[in-house]
Amino acid sequence: MTVPGVILAGGLARRMGGGDKGRLMLGGQSLLSHVITRLRPQVGDLALNANGDPARFADLGLPVLADGVADFPGPLAGVLAGLDWAALSGASHIVTAAADTPFFPADLVSRLSDAADAAGVQIALAATPGPQKPLRHPTFGLWPVALRDDLRAALATGLRKVVLWTDAHGAATALFPATPFDPFFNVNTPEDLARAERMAS
Template sequence: MMRPGMILAGGLSRRMEGREKALLPLAGRPLLSHVIDRVEPQLSHLALNANGDPARLERFGLLIVPDHLPEGVPERPGPLAGVLAAMDWAAGLGAKRVFTLAGDQPFLPGDFVPRLLMAAEDHDGPVLAQSRDAAGEMRLHPTCALWPVALAEDLRGALQAGQRRMMGWAESRGARAVEFAAPGLDPFFNINTPEDLARAQALMDG
């Protein structure tokens, strides 16, 4: 069964003092390596959405796909542009759905792909991951999702109309949530700041 997925790493890392998150060292390896290790065994195809010079990311051995910006959309419109790039790439493979995931989440669940696929069996809209954070609050993770490729033209038009909010667009297309849990750890914990990186290192040192 075809299960394509794309890691979204096209952001600007503003809270990481300008350092590219994918290349930050964690437990002796780049952060992106941990994400790849968690998700690659679950997928049939894996690619990386990133902008700028692709040479800096060639070491990871993934196809690098930049944002596909519709006419009139300004540069760096946010992660929805990465979702559109994922849809267009997956359509070229002949896939009906495509997974996206964030490039800064090193503890992704080992059942991320099969559980979203199961939830999509009787549903033709997006399927989003959901988890409880350290404070016990339920959070949706729209970057970690399964998207129908048939929504590509709809998303292209939404971007041209000024849509930038992933949750807003996903909910408008009937998004369904799947809850993931791990004892003592949010499996979708993401690294946005130096403090987050230090916490991830502490969790890895365990």
């Protein structure tokens, strides 16, 4: 199925000193440009979840969706903003990707959809192998528009941890290989950015 995509860039990037982490340069392109290049072929419509003045992203040509919940409550608020946006076009699901993760798989969307279908559920999260159990990457997921009011109510109670909400709905896991490196490696610090440069080269 073709689903809309939402890039999650609503965080504060404290470990990078603040600002728009997605604008950091990697191999001559911004992190956001890398993410857009990977996600656009996999989805239908594409939007960016970000807070503050949306005009600073005008060059991307994407709708900018602000959190509808105050005080930067985390990725679930961005998911909800995406679900509300997708509901306007009658979409049944969205897929999300983080703005600071430039190497995620080119088959992300199809494998999330396959995992949800195989399990007979509406939500699927990406994961890579861990030492004891799969390591989930909850900013990379397939989310149903039908559960947006449930998510809104959960956020209103103070819920912030993504997997607490997804586990309550029996989310499936789409397992991706982590060789030669974890494709969901994300840039949180200057050291991470230097590592990403080495990975890109």
